[in-house]
Every structure is written in structure tokens, then in C-alpha cells.
Amino acid sequence: MSACFSEKDIDLIGLIYEAASMIPSGMVSTYGDIAAALGDKKASRAVGDVLSRGERPPEVPTHRVVYSTGEIGRGPAAELRAKRLDEEGIQLRNGRVQGLAAARFADFDIEPVLVRLRKEQDDIAERAVLRDDPQEPCRIAGLDVSYQGDDAFAAVSIMDRRTGEIVEERTSRCKVRFPYIPTYLTYRELPPLRSLVRDTPGTVYLVDGHGVLHPRRAGIASHIGVALDVPTVGAAKSLLVGEVDDVEAERSPIRLGGEVAGCMLRHGRKAAFVSPGHRTSLRRAVALCSEALQRGIPAPLRRAHELANEVRREAYA
DNA sequence: GCGACAG
DNA sequence: ATCTTGTCGC
Numbered sequence: 001m002s003a004c005f006s007e008k009d010i011d012l013i014g015l016i017y018e019a020a021s022m023i024p025s026g027m028v029s030t031y032g033d034i035a036a037a038l039g040d041k042k043a044s045r046a047v048g049d050v051l052s053r054g055e056r057p058p059e060v061p062t063h064r065v066v067y068s069t070g071e072i073g074r075g076p077a078a079e080l081r082a083k084r085l086d087e088e089g090i091q092l093r094n095g096r097v098q099g100l101a102a103a104r105f106a107d108f109d110i111e112p113v114l115v116r117l118r119k120e121q122d123d124i125a126e127r128a129v130l131r132d133d134p135q136e137p138c139r140i141a142g143l144d145v146s147y148q149g150d151d152a153f154a155a156v157s158i159m160d161r162r163t164g165e166i167v168e169e170r171t172s173r174c175k176v177r178f179p180y181i182p183t184y185l186t187y188r189e190l191p192p193l194r195s196l197v198r199d200t201p202g203t204v205y206l207v208d209g210h211g212v213l214h215p216r217r218a219g220i221a222s223h224i225g226v227a228l229d230v231p232t233v234g235a236a237k238s239l240l241v242g243e244v245d246d247v248e249a250e251r252s253p254i255r256l257g258g259e260v261a262g263c264m265l266r267h268g269r270k271a272a273f274v275s276p277g278h279r280t281s282l283r284r285a286v287a288l289c290s291e292a293l294q295r296g297i298p299a300p301l302r303r304a305h306e307l308a309n310e311v312r313r314e315a316y317a
Numbered sequence: 318g319c320g321a322c323a324g
Numbered sequence: 325a326t327c328t329t330g331t332c333g334c
Contacts, residue, residue, distance in 0.1 A: 237323080
């Protein structure tokens, strides 16, 4: 059907390695340079995270990537980096690259993949249906992911709406190939979650993240809903975009772009930020989360979170 | 010191 | 999200 959703999962971590490997000896780049080459300078922190991780291939010249100030950081790792840069003819002084402009490499021959992903999100937003399915949901599923380095452990926990009992649970495990980047959460968590989502009539999926409360109105709940064609609701623990009308209230509308896009459900200090994902109205999204709310978190989400943590701990015991 | 954008 | 000891509170 829609070919744009069946493309292979993006290996952004591999692309970051590729980009860093393009920096010639004797030159340096900044984390922001690589992020910009990949299509979004906002991803510079993620680039830094990936290049600092212990799991990276040893041949990747991570020492050639520095802060925008030219600084290389402090500590034992920086000592080694300074040594390698010195061997390559880079002048350092007080832990900072001298003449950064002259030694700077930014001509990366690589696809700005994040630009393409933003376009895909725009497409998801256009396809998202913010009206209720005719059928009233009888089961509420919760989806969550936990991590151990680049190992992802996902879980789904399905609650019967009448009895409140958990009637089905499954888990999955896979390697992560996309770092956490705000507004691109889908590309990190969809791969581990995909196999847990079934198109079962009467089941609505609560996702740990936002629906339309997203800069492009395409948060992970919207994305999963449209891509896998299931009803979804976003329920996040903190806000990404939008403004809460009354933070003090137990329940308050959240405005985005001049309209009410979501709702805050507060329970003491904790709050759930709810927004529709797909095939669900804001009204129903709030009703579902509200009735399942347990200490500030919808029960199926809490259970999925616990389950994902359990399998992760078992795997690393 | 300011900004601080889900997990 | 994860890293982590003790600490605060019900």
C-alpha cells in the first residue's frame, strides 16, 4: 500500500559513523556540522551521544569531532583525543583547537536524511484521523520501551476495559539504530514496538509519548497509528510543545497553534499530557486515559513500563 | 548566565 | 531513557 511507510528503518547511528569517517586527517568538524549535514542542527547533542558511546567501531575517527567552541572536553578521553589530534597536525592550546575555521571540515557527502523524515512526519500529520472509530474500544493497550545501551526491550500490556484486568502481554527485543532526538522519537521506538502492535478491532493503543502535541503534529502516537493503521492515543509524562491553560488545575486544556490540541491530567505532582494520535478524538483520548489513570499514569502504560524493565533486567542479569 | 524539546 | 546511595514519606 503506502510505500512511504514500508521503507527500511533508518540507521542514523551508521550514518553518523559514516559522516565522522569522512573527516580527513588534519581536519576537524563539530557535532553541529555533522548534525547539519544530516538535516537538522538540533540533532547535535545526539551526534555527540553516539560518537561518545563505547559501542562505536574503533576505526571511526571520533577524535576529529569537537565542540562548536573548538574545545575537546576534559578527562582521560580528552587526553587521548589531544594526542591523536596532535599527531595529525592539529594545533591545540588549553584543550581547544587553534584556528578552527581553517581546519574545519564540513563538506560531508551524505544525504540529509532528517529533512526527509520531517517531510514524512508532515505526511503522517495529514493522514492522521482525529475522529473516533465507530466502535467503542473494549481493550486499552499500553506500549513502552526500555534500554540497555543499544539494546531495546519493548512491551505491550493490554487491559480489558470492563474488568480492568490485564488480559494479554508480549515483549520484543532488538538493536537500536537511531539515537534519541526530540521530535524524532518515532524513528527510535517504532522498530522495537512494531511487532507488538496488532490490528485487533476494539483495541486502542496508548503510547508513551505525544500524539498531535508535536511541532509537526506527528508525534509517536500519531505516527504509529497511521503507519500501522490502529487507533492510538499519546500520553506523555512531560510537555514537548503547547501551553497548558491552568497548570494548577487537575485537568486543563493544552493549546497549540491557537487551538486545543491536548489535555493535562494532573495527579498531585505527576501529570499525564494526553493528545489524540489516530482514529481517536481528543474527547475519547481523555476519557480513556482518565478512566485508566493510576497514580498519574494510565495503568496499561505503567504495566508496559514495568514489563519492559523486567525483561531488560532478566537479559542482563 | 541563558536556554533547557517526548523517551 | 539510564547512571545510582541515601533519604524522605506514606
